[in-house]
Structure formats: structure tokens, C-alpha cells
Amino acid sequence: MSAAVTRVPRIAALLGLFIFLLVRPAPLRAQWNDPYPAADGNRNILYAAFMERPKRLDPAQAYSADEYAFISQIYEPPFEYQYLLRPYTLVPLTARALPQPVYLDRHGRRLPADASSGRIAYSVYTIRIRRGIMYQPHPCFARDASGKYLYQSLTRAQLKGVRTISAFRHTGTRELVAADYVYEIKRLASPWIHSPLYSVLSHYIVGFRRFAHTAARLRAALPKVDGKPPYIDLGRIPMAGVKVLGRYTYSITIRGKYPQFLYWMAMPFFAPMPPEADHFFSQPGMARRDLTLNWYPVGTGPYMLTVNDPNREMVLERNPNYHPDFYPRRGEPSDVRLGLLKDAGKRLPFIKRVVFSLEKEGIPYWDKFLQGYYDESAISAESFNQVVHFTPGGEAQLTPSMRAKGMRLVTGVAPSIFYYGFNMLDPVVGGYSQRSRRLRRAISIAIDTQQYISIFRNGRGLPAQGPVPPGIFGYEPGCAGRDPYVYDCVDGRIQRKPIATARRLLAEAGYPDGRDERTGKPLLLYYDTAETGPEAKANMDWMRKQFRKLNIQLVVRATDYNRFQAKMRRGEEQIFAWGWSADYPDPENFLFLLYGPNSEVGGNGENAANYNNPEFNRLFNRMRNMENTPAREAIIRRMVGMVQRDAPWVWGFNPMEFRLHQAWVFNVKPNYMANNDLKYLRIDPALRAADQKAWNRPVIWPLWVILGLLVVMVLPAVFVYRQKERRSAL
């Protein structure tokens, strides 16, 4: 027998030992598939996932939901949205109270609070912040025994080998002061920061644009360090409209009356920025080592970012210096029933640590949620039927298997709108003639939004009736708020007009049976979209089908996003799909999407349909500065009526969000304005540990079966081999 054959039993024995070691009875931990360290099993940690890496964490630049998910827990603007109350209500966060604006005429004389908008030249907001609020521990504040900053004049030698903020051994803190808020507003005006709010604020804040020019000029005059402009102390450059009035008080003067300004001030753009942090990160060599404000936020909020590895995980830890903050005592009546007021008055935040893991694919994310390794999850279209079913009354409910796991479904209509737009500059679908209106209305009736919601969104959406979504002042629910050109009211329910109506409108528009009555040629329309790839095909087929109801031929011009945007900027599109999510809960933030001077073509604005109705524009200018009064509501109704008549958009839908939470997560209420919601959440780690253990017992026997099969497969081979080796040559 050859040596190799004698080795076979030895190899098999080693293999068996290896597999035994692999599948031996589990030691202390019951879950082999636990992706987290065993020691964290019973700790007060929330586990969440992110699918897109946040690009910017600098509060002057961040503007997307991916970014706000993190920075809203770290930075604190002066105001926040009350977590439980609806409609959305601003309350002080670091401020002592909501400021009442002081109105001035153009000579600087004080006007009464009820002065008409036309007389108001300036509004002055004076914000008083609370004392004793401290920043998170950070090396930018670290000082030695003599009070000298440790890390504000770093040398190359000191920076050698430093790649993360934790490399700085010492940290410090200091009290939040009004000057920090002013400093951040000056950062928003600094051209090199590229804040997306620059254009908006430059219209309102007095001296904003001048400050930008001055700061840019002064910075350019400074000698460069390592080829880059050095730090410039923005605090020394005055901005006429933004002043520090005292250690805890600052004021902002804006042009005219603009009540929505307070909403902007509840966003992280207006969070405080300590100049020490800006200076710390501006030192030569820091950016080259990826030590920037975009990577390491410095705030006063309930959490601080301690691990920033967006390719793997991001970790928020409770800020040990967080100021007293308490769970709200007031809520909606239903909040008591839902147990959302059980923690009323308790100190925030509840959770000690939040671990966000990168999950690029939906399947692993969902499976880990089902195993209890994520505390909350959205519901993908593929899993929807496994999770949710609708009652005959249309109410969404969890399936029994999900209920058995104790999961909770939280739904809400987001203050967003997805719509199909017509380019009003287009000679066929655009314009304001009766003919073009009828064409657009016919198409609006033909595109069955409800069907789209059913097919592509599992019923998660409400057909929109106008530009203002539910939850925003001016939205009118029910039959009264319907678009009367597209919907009928039948037995108190909104119902899309029959397709015969659309065909009649099309004929009246000069296209009987989808043909141009002047030329006899079929009506050919173009739909521009940035949706490409196989997954978009079903969507496009559905879209073509909607137009075929009217015998209109639809040509889909799918292109990449860059080309699509370029077309939109040049006004070369005809029909397109677009969407908008609220920056703040005010109708102005939606109606401005149809404001003429805000047109995409020529105005570089957000009015993608290039709708320009002088009467609508006039009413918009009146409405935008008003308080939420019945008079304002009446104007909004008129404006909505106008756009329903002109039909520059097919209204599309307002998305409904469905989120699942595990049984051990409490105080969940969707708040689409408050991004700083982590501090309100509470978990029961013991319940989680028990459920994880019960749901994740390893199943070992199949490994033995696989081993057995391997042996069964190998033995005949060994037998044949031995036979072959023993066989004589003749």
C-alpha cells in the first residue's frame, strides 16, 4: 500500500476533529451568528443600519437624510420640533424661548407685531440661549495646566502618525456661548464652505452677501500654507445682520417678514460651531490626514460620534456633558394609548450607545432584522407581503408571524410628493391655453396613480391632489381637497374620473383618439427619466400603458442622471418625474416649487415644470410671509385651485412610510421634521437578549449529515483506488 493511502485515515481523522471543533456544543454564547461582540449582548445599545455612506458631517454642508441621521444627534440648533405633537410645533432646544420677531420699517423704526408685510423692512430675532450647556469632550478644547491650548498649534512632528481624532490623548470642553451660533452663520456665508443654504440666506440675512465678499477677499490676501489658504477667524469679520449681544444672546436681522426663518433655525445649519474646532481642523496637515469637520463633528447634542468608519460602522456614544433634557410631557391623545407618554419628564437620552452598521444589500439587512440583530428596519417591496397585509377597511396590519415576534409596525405619510411634471415651456404639453390645459388634464386622468401605488409601492402612498402634502398647513383632506379636474367625489370617496372623460378632453384639446386633428398624425410625447436598467423597465412599460389608454404614443428617453439634469436645466424635456421632501412644515416650501421666478430654466430654481402664472406668483408673494391664519389658508386654497386648473403636474403621490420595530424598542413615533429622534428612544436589552437567544439557536445536525455524505462519497473512491493499486499489470 502506498504512503498516500495510509495517510487517508489520518487526514479523515483530522478533518473529523476540525469539524467537531467547529460544531462542538456552544460555550457561553448561544448564538453563533451574532455579528456583535458577546460582551455587548445585554448592554443598552441600539443597533441600526445605514445603506448610503454620509458624504458630509459638517453642519454647514450636510443636507441629506443620510447625513442628518447622524449630525442631528450631535449638533443642536436653538430650536427643535416637539417630538409628539402634530401639527409639527417648534420648541426651544438650546434657546430659552422661541423668539418673537421685532419688526422695523425701512428707517429702522419699530413697528407693531401686527404690521402689514408691506411695511416691514426688517425682522429682528433675538435668541437667548441657556446657560451651562457644555460641548462634548474634544481635543480642540484641551488645555494644559496653564490654560494654554494643547492642540491648537500643532507641528508636523506632533501630527506624525496621527490618522484619527482618538490619537489626541487629551480632551476638554467648554460652555456653549452665543458667539458660537454667530460663528456658524458666518461659516454659512463663507464661499469656500459651499453651504447649500447660501443662496437662500443671502436673500434674507442682512449683510450676508457683503460678509461673503469681505471674508473671501481677506482670505485670499493671506499667505498660503502648504499651498492652501490658512485659517481665518470669521468671528473678527462683522456681519451687519448677525450680532453677539451678550455671552448668551445673539440677534439675526433679516429683510422683510419671513416667519419660516424659524424653521430654518431648527435645522443643523444653524447649530453652533466653536471657533476652536474650526481652527483645530484648519491647521496645516489635518485635512491631508482626513481630520476635518466633515469627518469629526463637534457638538453639544446627546450623542457624539466616536467611531467613523462609514465603510463598516459608525458609532454614537452618549455625550457625558449633555445638558438636562427631558422627554416631552405633552402629546396627542392617541399617544397615551400607544404608551408614548410613559417616559414623560424623564431625562434624555435613554440609550447609551448607537451602532450603525453599513448594509449595502437589502437581503442581509432584512434577515438580520428578523434574527433580532437590528432594532428597526424599513420594509422592502420583496418582503412586504411576508410582513404586512391590509384589512378590508384598508388598514395595514402585521402578519401573524410578525406579530408573534412582538414586532411593531409604525406608519406615517411623509411630507413629500412625487409627481410627473410637464415642461410648461414645451410647445405641445406646455403653455396656458385651454387646449394645452385639456391635454394635461386628460393625461392626469389617464395616469392611474392609485394603480401605480398598488403595483410598485405595495399600497404605500396616497394619491396626491395638489402640491401641498398631508400634515402641512393648507392641506385639505377628503372630497373638498380633491382635484376636481381629475377626481370625482362619489359617496364621500374620491374617485378618479373615467377614462372616457380623458378621451373627451383629449378630443377637445385637438387630439381626437390620440391624433392631431390638424395633421392627422398620432400624438407622440416624450417622457424623460434618469431611471435606467432592468428594474426600471416595468415602470416604463406601465407608463406607456397609461398613455396608450388615450392612444398617445409615449417615447421613453431614459438617460443617466447628469444628462437628465442637463436637459431639465435647458428646458429640453417634455414630461418628467420628480419629487420634493419638505425642508420645513410650511406650505411655502411646496408652493415655491411652482413659483415663476423660481423656474429651473432661467432662474436656476426648483420649479422644474417652469410654471409661471402671474396671479399664482402674486398670491405666493402674499402668502409666503403670512402667519398660519384662515386668511393664509384661503390664499393657499386659491393657489392650489389655480394649479389644479392649469395642471402643470400630474399630482403623483405622497409616500407612506412603513417601519418595523422590535418589541424591545419603545417611544417610536414617526416625526419627519425632527431628525434628532434617537434621544427619545428606549430599549429593553434584557428582552432583546432573550429573544435573540430564542431566535438564533444554531442547527448543527446538518453539518454531521454533510460530513456523513462526504464520507459516503470518499469511501467508494478509496475502495476503487485501493483496488486499482492492488491490481496486477497483467
Added chain:
Amino acid sequence: MIAYIIRRILYAIPILIGVNLLTFVLFFLVNSPNDMARFHLGMKRVTPQAIAEWKAEHGYDAPLLYNSAASGVKKLTQTIFFQHSVKLFVFDFGGSDDGRDIGYDIRQRMWPSLAIQLPTFVVGLAVYISVALMMVFFRGTYLDTGGVVLAVVLMSISMLFYVIGGQYLFSKVLRLVPISGYDSGLSAIKFVILPIAIGVISGVGSSVRLYRTFFLEESGKDYVRTARAKGLSEIRVLFRHVLKNAMIPILTGVVVVIPSLFIGSLILESFFGIPGLGSYTIDAIRSQDFGIVHAMVFLGSVLYIVGLILTDISYTLVDPRVRLG
């Protein structure tokens, strides 16, 4: 041999310039500097002024390939292509368009990629060669035929199926390993076992069939018959003689991929949450980050050239008749 290697390195320079140029042209055919600025500044409320400033700060305000406004050699050097390419040749990858140090990111991300790719490569090679040799040993029997059929079936299945199926069976149903995630050090083992196993199994079909062909070709040669006539065991014949002589075609396909192991696997890393380099380039293409795309394509080209040179060197190691000159 040293002269040969130097010559090959010199040949690589025009190849790398060509690859660079091609990458540049392809990238800017799809993305303009304005598009890049708009993407990096965010989708909402971007002003033309901010776009102009972003381009100036990131060096995208010059002409793409030819600066007609400049004089002399500056017509070529004061261009986006030159400014963004020249440093690559000294392996200074610079910063990504959002300011990150690309070299540092590559150094950080290549280890998780290697943690998957290296064991997959080594274990895979051992398994593929052993199974292929076994099939050669049982050639003409039902075991051989069954093995070939199984190999064809295995190579017909998409990698994605192996990944999703593997996660479903071993992580979700049997609950033996985490579905996704990563940790450093020894704690990484539980996260990498399944992707390694899937990486190995997904390659069994094609590799085993290929290697079987190589070995079959060798096993019919005279020296093999001589070895058998000498009374050597079949195992010895296969592993000592057939394998050694079939190494040249195997090395042609194997050594060239060794340097590219750093680059990782897009599908495995995305589904298993491995923070490697697999998705680095794809993410950069999606986010229109020319700095990263440029650097990664350059690095990929360099690694490929290194792989080819290593392949040539490896020939001399397994076949003394081969001389590099």
C-alpha cells in the same frame, strides 16, 4: 532576468499612460466637471457660483486635455488630465473629490479584502487541483463523468445565487455564522468563513474542468507511462509528475491574479458587509469621484502588469527550459 524585468517595466509606462488616457476620456464622456461639482455639492439649492468655486478648488476648472489659452508645453500641462495624472506615476494618489486621502483608504481597505481573497485563492487552488487530479485518476469511470456533469452544473450557477443561497442556508436557516459584518483580528474569522467557502465553491466548476483538461493532456504522455512502468503509485505519478508538468498553463491563469487579490470582490464584499476595496471603485463611479476612479484603475493596471511579470518569472521556476532574456 533583471534586464528582462527592467525592459518589462519600461514597456509598462506607455501602457499605463494609455490606460490613464482611456480612463480619463471614458469618465469625462459621461461626466462633466459641472456634473461632478453638482453631485458633490448636493442636489438641492446648488448655485452656479458654488459650482465654479468647487471646480477651482478641486482642479477641474482647466481644459480637459488641451489648453489652447496657454503657451508652449503648458498647453498640455495646464490641463485636468495632466494635473490629475502625473502624480499617479510616483504612486501619490492624492485626495478623493470629497477630500479623503486615497492612499490611506486603500491601505485600510485592502486588508479586509485580503482576508477573504487570500484564503479563497489558496484553499481554492488546493481544492481545484486535488479534485481535478482525482477526476483524472478516475478517468473514464462514473466518478469522472459525474464529476464533469457536476462541474458543468456548478459553473452554470451565478455567483449571486451562491451568495444568497449560502447566506440563506448557513446564516438564516442553520444560524451557524453571521449573515454579514466584519471585525478585526481573530474575531473576523466567523465573518469570513462563509464568504471564503462560497468563493471556493463558486469557482469549483470552471477551475476543476479546466485543470482536468490540463492534467488529462499530460497524463497521456510518455514520461507518465514510464513513471507508471517504474511502479510508482498513481498518487505519486499524479502529484509528482503530472501536476508539475501541467503547472505552466495553470500558472498562466493563477499568478496573474495574485496581485489583484488586494482589489477584492464586489459581490462578496457588498453582501457580506466586508469593508474592503471591492466596492471602492464602483462607489466612486456612482459618486462621480474621478480621483478614486483614476487611482483605482491605475492601481489595477499596475497590479495586472506586475502579475504578468510574476507569471513569466514563475515559468522559469517550474520549467528549467524557460529562460527570460
